[in-house]
Amino acid sequence: MSAKGSSVEIPVSHRDLLTGPVNVVLTTVMPDGQPQTTPVWCNLDGDEVLINTMKQFQKYKNMCLNPRVTLLAYRLDQPFRNIEVRGRVVEMSEEGALDHLNVLTAMYGSGSEFFGDSVDADLRHKFDPVKIRIRPDRVRVEG
Amino acid sequence: MTVDLTPDQVWEEIEQNVFAVIGMVTKDNEARTVGIVYVVRDGRLYIASDSDAWKVRHIKENPHVSLTIPVHKSVPLMPWVKIPAATITFCGEAKILNPSDVSQDIFEALFRGMTEDQERLASTSVIEVKPEKDFITYGIGVSLMQMRDPKLARGRAPVGV
Numbered sequence: 001m002s003a004k005g006s007s008v009e010i011p012v013s014h015r016d017l018l019t020g021p022v023n024v025v026l027t028t029v030m031p032d033g034q035p036q037t038t039p040v041w042c043n044l045d046g047d048e049v050l051i052n053t054m055k056q057f058q059k060y061k062n063m064c065l066n067p068r069v070t071l072l073a074y075r076l077d078q079p080f081r082n083i084e085v086r087g088r089v090v091e092m093s094e095e096g097a098l099d100h101l102n103v104l105t106a107m108y109g110s111g112s113e114f115f116g117d118s119v120d121a122d123l124r125h126k127f128d129p130v131k132i133r134i135r136p137d138r139v140r141v142e143g
Numbered sequence: 144m145t146v147d148l149t150p151d152q153v154w155e156e157i158e159q160n161v162f163a164v165i166g167m168v169t170k171d172n173e174a175r176t177v178g179i180v181y182v183v184r185d186g187r188l189y190i191a192s193d194s195d196a197w198k199v200r201h202i203k204e205n206p207h208v209s210l211t212i213p214v215h216k217s218v219p220l221m222p223w224v225k226i227p228a229a230t231i232t233f234c235g236e237a238k239i240l241n242p243s244d245v246s247q248d249i250f251e252a253l254f255r256g257m258t259e260d261q262e263r264l265a266s267t268s269v270i271e272v273k274p275e276k277d278f279i280t281y282g283i284g285v286s287l288m289q290m291r292d293p294k295l296a297r298g299r300a301p302v303g304v
Contacts, residue, residue: 035174
């Protein structure tokens with residue numbers, strides 16, 4: 001998939017909720033039409049949201065079949081100040097995915113290497129990270 | 144390998160929290176999410192909502208929902224140490240009820256402070272969510288150190304009701 005076209009703006013008032021470390025829940029659509037919610041880590045590139053997952057995970061398969069996703073970001077101590085980003089997956093890339101995952105690890109976790117600091121280093125041989133770019137179609141904020 | 148949890152362990156965590164993120168799918172097959180406050184009774188989650196809210200409309204059209212409940216974790220005496228929230232995720236079936244359809248106990252828990260406001264109640268609905276299949280957990284029933292290892296931190300338990 002390529003990244004082209006325009007995107008709606010992420011409001012300044014709520015950008016901090018998409019630049020971690022916060023709580024972010026992604027909802028994708030399963031092949032049978034049911035929703036699947038899963039916690040993810042994210043950051044921003046301009047007004048586009050970057051998340052990271054593994055090719056082996058169900059949410060990756062869901063996004064391949066249906067690129068329309070939504071995510072809700074909030075802080076646990078103030079959950080009703082939140083932002084919902086509804087958008088489309090416009091890019092799925094293994095290139096640079098591990099570097100991106102390490103950036104997220106430094107933001108959200110302890111350490112700078114996902115495989116080794118956040119999870120066992122051995123898992124590197126079992127999972128293939130994928131960087132996902134989400135272009136917002138609509139943004140809704142609360143609080 | 145996942146942590147073996149009992150349904151009661153997970154329900155206890157759910158009952159100790161009040162905030163969840165609910166995911167829905169619109170009639171156009173698009174995902175939606177919103178934060179909600181719930182109360183738990185007899186293996187169901189209950190959520191109060193304006194009757195004309197979009198989540199009510201979407202659930203009427205597609206009752207399948209998915210919820211993620213965050214559970215706060217922190218290192219005692221060192222709250223600055225970053226620990227990801229533990230989570231409980233499950234799918235379920237939702238239905239829309241009138242406030243008068245729920246028991247007095249649930250009604251009072253949901254509408255605390257507005258039980259006499261008939262005008263407001265007339266425009267309010269109750270969403271009942273019945274969890275299905277399994278709870279998928281991360282960091283529930285494990286130590287903070289074990290949360291760093293997905294093999295040790297992931298858990299699963301049947302919904303059990």
